Amino acid sequence: MSDDTPKQAEQAESTEKPMPTLWEQMGGMVGFISASIPVAVFVIVNWAASMGPAIWAAIGVAVLIAIWRIVRKEALMPAVSGIFGVAIAAFIAYRVGEAKGFFLYGIWVSGALGTAFLISIIARWPLVGAIWSTLNGHGFGWRKDKRSVRDYDLATAFWVLVFASRVIVQQWLYNADETTLLGIARLAMGYPLTAVALLVTVWAVRRVDRRDKARELAEQQEAETAEKELRAKYDTPAQEPS
Known part of the structure; x- marks a missing residue:
């Protein structure tokens, strides 16, 4: 048996492994x-x-x-x-x-992320789309489609709202010296808001993926049609003079 067989088996197994969500x-x-x-x-x-x-x-x-x-x-x-x-x-x-200082890092991170997500919308490079495309290697073809950019803009804007709400509420509790309530707010604004933001993100990703697949299929069909026409043009036998 060839030494390349185990490598080929590993490659086949890796290609069959479903991509993580x-x-x-x-x-x-x-x-x-x-x-x-x-x-x-x-x-x-x-x-x-x-x-x-x-x-x-x-x-x-x-x-x-x-x-x-x-x-x-x-x-x-x-x-x-x-x-x-x-x-x-x-x-x-x-x-x-002070114990309330434990939550400053989270407030700062939320502020930085919210600012980055907002700037990405203004720059027409919504981070939800950029991050998803980078993680999965799908490329950035969606930027050519205005509807796809809009969907990713909406998902990114929702994350901006999530980060902004965390900063506003938790900074207010920090200034009020409400350490216990600050911790409760940190936990309460973690799972629920993140879950909703993920739902919006999944909604946008699925819409864009459907468009990408439809566009790829249309381009493939167009290429096949052009190839058939080209073959038909050069394979047609010349007519002999009568």
């Missing part, structure tokens, strides 16, 4: 729950004890979640980013000297 690429339900548990632990321990134990409890839980995900052979990046995010939030809280 947008939800799976973002970590799925496990990823979202894992990101929220350290925040919930921080809020509870801070309410029951103080900021110091709350910081260490949140970091400890983040590390345990990372270890658990690694043992389960899940994606390493969400585990590392989870520890990284909690560590930054804890460091900010330590530097600020």
